[in-house]
Amino acid sequence: MKNTKLLWLVCFLVSNYNLLCQADSINIRVVDIVADTPREQSNFSKSKEDPKNETRTLSNWLNEQSSAYVKSYGLGSLATLSIRGGNANQNLLLWNNIPVNNPMLGLSDISLVPISLFEDIEFEKGGQSTMHGSGAITGSLNLLNKKPQETKLHLISTIGSFGRRQFSAGANVVLPRLSSSTKVFLDHAKNDFTYKIGNQEEKKLTNSTINSKGISQTLSYDLSQKSFLQFNGWVQRTEREIPPVTTQTKNVAFQKDDLNRFSFKYNRTLLKGYVETQIAYLNETNNYVDSLSNIDSNNHFEKVYHTTRIKNQLSNIFSLSMKYEGTLINADTKFYTENKTQYLGAIVGRVEYNNGKNVVTVEGRKEWNNISNSPFSPAINWNYKWSKYIEGSVKISREFRSPTLNEILWRPGGNPNLQPEEGWNQEITGIFRVPSKGKLSIASYHRVINNWILWSSNDNTFVQADNLKKVRSYGLEVDAEYKIYSAVMTHQISGSYAYTISKNLVSLQQPMVVAGSQLIYTPYHKAILDYSLEYKEYSLHVNYGYTSNVFGINENLEDYHLTNLGIGKKLTMNKFTIQGFLQVQNLMDVDYRVIERRPMPRRHINLTLKFTLK
Amino acid sequence: MNKRFEFMVMVVLLMHVQLIMSQNTTADFEGFNLEANEFLNGDDGSGGFQSGNIFLPNSYTANYESWTGWAISSMTDATTEGFGNQYSAITGEGVEGSQTYATTFVLGESIIKMENEAAGGVVDGVYVTNGTYPFFSMLNGDQFAKRFGGETGDDPDFFLLTIKKYNDGVLSDEQIDFYLADYRFEDNSQDYIIDEWTFIDLSILGNMDSLSFSLTSSDVGVYGVNTPSYFCIDNLTTRDEMTSTKDLDRSNLVCYPNPTNKILSISSRETLNQISILDQAGRVVRTLEKKSSEMEIDVEGLRNGIYFLQVRTENNVEIVKFIKIN
Numbered sequence: 001m002k003n004t005k006l007l008w009l010v011c012f013l014v015s016n017y018n019l020l021c022q023a024d025s026i027n028i029r030v031v032d033i034v035a036d037t038p039r040e041q042s043n044f045s046k047s048k049e050d051p052k053n054e055t056r057t058l059s060n061w062l063n064e065q066s067s068a069y070v071k072s073y074g075l076g077s078l079a080t081l082s083i084r085g086g087n088a089n090q091n092l093l094l095w096n097n098i099p100v101n102n103p104m105l106g107l108s109d110i111s112l113v114p115i116s117l118f119e120d121i122e123f124e125k126g127g128q129s130t131m132h133g134s135g136a137i138t139g140s141l142n143l144l145n146k147k148p149q150e151t152k153l154h155l156i157s158t159i160g161s162f163g164r165r166q167f168s169a170g171a172n173v174v175l176p177r178l179s180s181s182t183k184v185f186l187d188h189a190k191n192d193f194t195y196k197i198g199n200q201e202e203k204k205l206t207n208s209t210i211n212s213k214g215i216s217q218t219l220s221y222d223l224s225q226k227s228f229l230q231f232n233g234w235v236q237r238t239e240r241e242i243p244p245v246t247t248q249t250k251n252v253a254f255q256k257d258d259l260n261r262f263s264f265k266y267n268r269t270l271l272k273g274y275v276e277t278q279i280a281y282l283n284e285t286n287n288y289v290d291s292l293s294n295i296d297s298n299n300h301f302e303k304v305y306h307t308t309r310i311k312n313q314l315s316n317i318f319s320l321s322m323k324y325e326g327t328l329i330n331a332d333t334k335f336y337t338e339n340k341t342q343y344l345g346a347i348v349g350r351v352e353y354n355n356g357k358n359v360v361t362v363e364g365r366k367e368w369n370n371i372s373n374s375p376f377s378p379a380i381n382w383n384y385k386w387s388k389y390i391e392g393s394v395k396i397s398r399e400f401r402s403p404t405l406n407e408i409l410w411r412p413g414g415n416p417n418l419q420p421e422e423g424w425n426q427e428i429t430g431i432f433r434v435p436s437k438g439k440l441s442i443a444s445y446h447r448v449i450n451n452w453i454l455w456s457s458n459d460n461t462f463v464q465a466d467n468l469k470k471v472r473s474y475g476l477e478v479d480a481e482y483k484i485y486s487a488v489m490t491h492q493i494s495g496s497y498a499y500t501i502s503k504n505l506v507s508l509q510q511p512m513v514v515a516g517s518q519l520i521y522t523p524y525h526k527a528i529l530d531y532s533l534e535y536k537e538y539s540l541h542v543n544y545g546y547t548s549n550v551f552g553i554n555e556n557l558e559d560y561h562l563t564n565l566g567i568g569k570k571l572t573m574n575k576f577t578i579q580g581f582l583q584v585q586n587l588m589d590v591d592y593r594v595i596e597r598r599p600m601p602r603r604h605i606n607l608t609l610k611f612t613l614k
Numbered sequence: 615m616n617k618r619f620e621f622m623v624m625v626v627l628l629m630h631v632q633l634i635m636s637q638n639t640t641a642d643f644e645g646f647n648l649e650a651n652e653f654l655n656g657d658d659g660s661g662g663f664q665s666g667n668i669f670l671p672n673s674y675t676a677n678y679e680s681w682t683g684w685a686i687s688s689m690t691d692a693t694t695e696g697f698g699n700q701y702s703a704i705t706g707e708g709v710e711g712s713q714t715y716a717t718t719f720v721l722g723e724s725i726i727k728m729e730n731e732a733a734g735g736v737v738d739g740v741y742v743t744n745g746t747y748p749f750f751s752m753l754n755g756d757q758f759a760k761r762f763g764g765e766t767g768d769d770p771d772f773f774l775l776t777i778k779k780y781n782d783g784v785l786s787d788e789q790i791d792f793y794l795a796d797y798r799f800e801d802n803s804q805d806y807i808i809d810e811w812t813f814i815d816l817s818i819l820g821n822m823d824s825l826s827f828s829l830t831s832s833d834v835g836v837y838g839v840n841t842p843s844y845f846c847i848d849n850l851t852t853r854d855e856m857t858s859t860k861d862l863d864r865s866n867l868v869c870y871p872n873p874t875n876k877i878l879s880i881s882s883r884e885t886l887n888q889i890s891i892l893d894q895a896g897r898v899v900r901t902l903e904k905k906s907s908e909m910e911i912d913v914e915g916l917r918n919g920i921y922f923l924q925v926r927t928e929n930n931v932e933i934v935k936f937i938k939i940n
Contacts, residue, residue, distance in 0.1 A: 293696025412678025
């Protein structure tokens with residue numbers, strides 16, 4: 001039993017709002033759940049060139065802006081995403097359309113993703129397995145580097161509570177055929193905040209320092225008016241100490257995460273479509289060291305990914321898309337005994353009918369790999385545009401997640417006989433628009449996942465990965481955004497609410513699972529309310545979030561309300577712009593926990609200055 | 615280290631009293647001839663270990679490179695925390711400085727079988743202590759298991775070893791509860807985690823074919839017990855030569871009056887060496903030592919309730935329940 005807990009130690013041991021930003025700012029888009037058809041319709045202005053956007057990690061940002069649930073182990077610590085009652089390895093992180101979830105763990109630590117490195121982030125809720133493959137059961141996040149549009153330079157510096165020091169910079173160069181975008185960041189924080197324990201005594205977090213640095217590079221070269229080459233690179237080094245839990249006297253463990261990601265893309269516009277091919281190399285190492293317990297665990301993988309997609313407009317109303325994906329993964333850890341190399345191939349076909357009012361897509365995906373099985377994954381989606389104010393969509397799809405390498409190969413407990421998690425997903429969405437001002441979307445979904453993989457010791461022997469659970473998830477999501485303009489003032493208000501039921505349908509002894517019970521760390525309610533005011537060169541931002549109580553592993557956690565406040569000022573002198581932004585996080589000084597025994601920071605501040613030269 | 619320990623004796627009425635004429639054999643595990651900092655975890659497929667007149671079963675799973683049941687150890691590391699130090703006793707040595715001891719990883723229960731002359735006989739007792747891994751897990755906590763006492767130090771945590779016997783394949787109702795760690799005291803200064811070899815008298819369990827050891831902890835979550843389920847034993851002593859055992863008539867021992875409010879009188883045909891009164895938590899609240907066939911013990915100061923009278927003769931231990939009233 002403890003063996004597997006150690007395994008977890010080593011493995012771990014990890015809305016609908018939109019930002020319409022100017023070229024250098026972050027644009028997070030939540031794509032409506034009707035596949036990728038209406039992406040272009042989902043752009044809504046929310047915030048422009050807010051320095052605060054560029055100093056956050058993906059986990060902080062999503063937690064404040066999305067009704068998806070971010071499981072954060074603390075400031076600077078592991079954070080994973082739960083969408084629509086799924087677990088962390090049922091959503092997929094993509095980088096420029098390349099799946100980058102750790103193939104050993106099947107998940108991504110989104111606390112390690114600085115959003116300043118990307119121009120655009122697409123957040124798609126709902127089943128995406130047919131489009132993106134294994135692990136996209138509940139949704140996907142796509143980090144996008146884009147070809148820059150203008151030459152400019154920016155510097156951002158942040159100081160804040162708990163020893164926070166952050167610096168980032170970006171340089172865009174645009175030449176007639178060649179363009180380059182370079183972004184770098186350095187981040188340091190001690191994160192030694194105080195927190196209260198049960199008897200109201202205050203304690204200070206120790207062994208919690210994080211140092212992170214990274215660079216992203218995009219080079220784009222126009223071969224002709226119809227074709228271009230693009231290189232993307234992302235290199236990052238993170239070292240962080242692992243703080244003790246509140247029931248632990250001390251901890252001296254630390255973890256290093258190194259990632260190197262490179263991709264080349266060729267795109268050519270055809271007479272009635274396009275062809276695009278992309279090859280990527282990913283190399284990542286995770287090293288966990290605990291000198292107190294003599295643990296030095298080094299997990300490493302390399303991945304080569306290749307895809308080619310072609311789209312052809314067959315007629316005025318029909319189009320056909322085909323995609324091939326090939327992946328080779330080589331994983332290296334002393335905890336595997338055999339077959340460390342995985343080969344994976346996939347073919348995706350998609351037919352689209354679009355008569356202007358109705359968009360119907362039928363698509364299917366089939367994967368093969370040498371380690372586990374994958375089911376055929378079809379999806380059908382119908383989007384009906386009633387008017388420019390109202391549209392709706394219905395989608396039915398088969399979702400799946402193939403077992404991760406750890407679940408199959410880890411010793412002890414890996415199970416080579418695991419079947420993929422799979423099940424059907426149904427979604428229905430209504431969208432009501434006020435052109436140029438806002439929209440309201442209401443979505444409902446239902447999903448049953450069979451063969452849910454769980455590490456358990458049901459037969460009272462060792463913990464092993466098995467297909468044990470069956471989980472039904474359903475819920476309601478409401479997202480709204482409205483914007484009021486005037487000559488000198490802009491108000492923008494947005495809200496997001498998720499009601500989530502995700503229930504076990506099978507009882508288990510260990511872990512103790514009662515049929516009909518809500519999954520652990522799955523809140524029934526999460527709500528976000530966000531207000532921004534821009535008046536001349538001043539800005540005000542207020543963000544409120546509510547998360548209801550959750551069931552934990554050892555204890556249950558109470559609900560909490562969090563409020564964040566920000567004020568900013570912008571000065572422009574010819575081509576030079578200075579922006580200042582002061583953020584007060586957890587304004588009401590709430591003592592709360594997202595994960596049991598893991599304290600979260602109380603009131604703290606960040607002061608950011610951004611210099612831009614165009 | 616707080617040297618306090620206690621055992622809670624939960625006794626269902628004894629049906630037989632046995633007079634045992636025997637020799638003793640001690641399983642001290644020294645015969646495995648381990649050098650310092652070695653261990654045997656059954657990876658040779660032996661299925662267990664024989665020492666003295668006992669057999670300690672081991673189950674080794676090659677696929678997992680993991681074991682359950684018993685291992686033989688001469689590990690001396692009493693300072694390193696964590697799973698990697700799973701074979702060490704917190705004492706860093708066996709009883710009285712010996713080199714070798716046994717450690718067990720308990721999944722459900724760990725069994726010790728009585729063999730040869732000890733089969734079906736009485737076990738006098740065994741020394742136990744904590745493993746280094748669970749000791750530091752309870753003392754300091756780790757990323758999964760809590761530090762005993764919890765965030766505030768006030769949580770009433772415990773790590774309990776329960777010992778039962780099998781006789782003719784039937785698990786006994788009688789049990790001995792021994793706290794390897796106890797943080798249930800109002801006064802936190804009395805909280806303790808066992809860090810020395812501590813003797814547990816097992817003779818009160820009577821004759822047996824095998825011993826059953828199980829662990830329970832207050833630190834339990836969805837995934838079961840968080841406290842590492844290990845402990846260590848040494849010098850388990852069995853009484854052999856069972857041929858001279860004979861049953862005695864229960865009327866041999868007489869206690870009166872019962873219930874009583876002041877004096878409890880005990881008489882026996884045998885010479886009584888010691889009588890002790892234990893409360894329901896197993897704590898000894900009165901002890902009287904005198905070689906006599908008749909003894910009286912004052913119970914007036916005791917609170918009303920049920921108590922156990924433990925009577926020791928030259929060759930026997932018997933427990934009788936009595937009630938204290940006003």
